[in-house]
Amino acid sequence: MYRSVLILSLLSITILVTATEAQNNILNNGGFETGLMCHGNYIWSQTGNNFGGDYVFSLSNDAHSGNYSAQIACGGTDCLRATIFSNQIPAPANQAYTLSLYSKCPAGASALMVLYAPGEIDRPLSCTGDWSLNQYNFQTGPTAGFVEYEPIIYGNTWLRLDDVVLTF
Secondary structure (H helix, E strand, C coil), rough: HHHHHHHHHHHHHHHHHHHHHHHHHHHCCCCCCCCCCCCCEEEECCCCCCCCEEEEEEEEEEEEECCCEEEECCCCCCEEEEEEEEEEEEEECEEEEEEEEEEEEECEEEEEEEEEECCEEEECCCCCCCCEEEEEECCCCCEEEEEEEEEEEECCCCEEEEEEECCC
């Protein structure tokens, strides 16, 4: 009897902690299970004809968790850089945030996370060939504004993103 109560108690605590963590994520669709909703995209072309490059934005079945991840992949030779960026998220003044996400890109590829809070914060994304956790702590400025994140891939390669979580 005692063992059954202990197991049920531990199970209840695990469910409560998991539910609390999920509630803290202020993003919709951080796992890309409903497509690329809440995200835009942009391509910088080697020819200077922006949006004219050969990057393709799609969902990949290679996911860190769930069924899908977001993917940016070069589909030709005109691949300077590309991004999938979040919608602007309203943010109060002087609010501390943590952005975490998993990235997967070939080892040695060049990828960057740009955070606007407002102001620009540039940090590298991990490219190891496997799913890698990336975490960034930042704070909004002295006036209310917005937060936006923008992962960027450079060159003739690919980048996958999954499990994006923004908490304050």
